[in-house]
Amino acid sequence: DTVLTQSPGILSLSPGERATLSCRASQTVANNYLAWYQQKPGQAPRLLIHGASSRAPGIPDRFSGSGSGTDFSLTVSRLEPEDVAVFFCHQYGNAPWTFGQGTKVEIK
Amino acid sequence: QLQLQESGPGLVKPSETLSLTCTVSGASIFSTIYYWGWVRQPPGKGLEWIGNIYYTGTTYYNPSLKSRATLSVDTSLNQFSLRLDSVTAADTGVYYCVIIPHSINCMDVWGKGTTVTVSS
Numbered sequence: 001d002t003v004l005t006q007s008p009g010i011l012s013l014s015p016g017e018r019a020t021l022s023c024r025a026s027q028t029v030a031n032n033y034l035a036w037y038q039q040k041p042g043q044a045p046r047l048l049i050h051g052a053s054s055r056a057p058g059i060p061d062r063f064s065g066s067g068s069g070t071d072f073s074l075t076v077s078r079l080e081p082e083d084v085a086v087f088f089c090h091q092y093g094n095a096p097w098t099f100g101q102g103t104k105v106e107i108k
Numbered sequence: 109q110l111q112l113q114e115s116g117p118g119l120v121k122p123s124e125t126l127s128l129t130c131t132v133s134g135a136s137i138f139s140t141i142y143y144w145g146w147v148r149q150p151p152g153k154g155l156e157w158i159g160n161i162y163y164t165g166t167t168y169y170n171p172s173l174k175s176r177a178t179l180s181v182d183t184s185l186n187q188f189s190l191r192l193d194s195v196t197a198a199d200t201g202v203y204y205c206v207i208i209p210h211s212i213n214c215m216d217v218w219g220k221g222t223t224v225t226v227s228s
Contacts, residue, residue, distance in 0.1 A: 035214045044204055044218040092214045096170045097157040
């Protein structure tokens with residue numbers, strides 16, 4: 001299985017700061033099929049990014065994804081209080097599909 | 109507008125079978141634009157992909173479930189279902205059904221989720 005390791009585990013930043021979340025895969029993710037999801041407490045995950053860098057419809061442009069192969073990242077250019085959530089990376093290029101363990105983003 | 113709604117018993121006894129249904133609105137289960145899937149989340153933990161199904165009935169499963177999972181489609185009711193046999197406490201969690209557009213090949217729209225507890 002493709003193991004996805006996310007870092008850091010917890011990210012605590014002030015509003016307006018830049019957040020960079022990392023996702024490293026144990027093997028190359030085929031077709032760069034890497035997605036990012038945001039999950040707020042008590043809610044279902046919401047798709048932010050697919051194909052490593054394509055923003056889903058309706059997602060603000062302060063969310064951006066980059067990377068290829070085994071190293072991927074999600075950047076939130078200017079954190080807002082509403083961004084408090086757990087962010088998961090997910091690879092759907094290799095069978096079986098797998099998720100990272102999540103990065104919790106907190107606002108100071 | 110695409111929407112999904114999970115339904116099923118909230119409590120299942122150990123060794124019994126968990127059965128959940130996902131009702132689709134805003135799209136036909138026959139659609140060739142989408143396929144359908146299930147994901148679960150144990151309490152306080154991360155996400156685990158369970159499996160996917162196409163309208164043709166073709167299925168793909170996570171091997172970690174050791175062949176306990178079965179996905180099916182009910183075209184007359186515009187629903188798809190999950191059956192998980194021989195459940196244990198480790199199967200407790202929130203179960204989500206999802207829509208996967210062929211255009212992006214990843215889980216796009218999610219249901220709100222349904223909580224299942226395995227306990228005697």
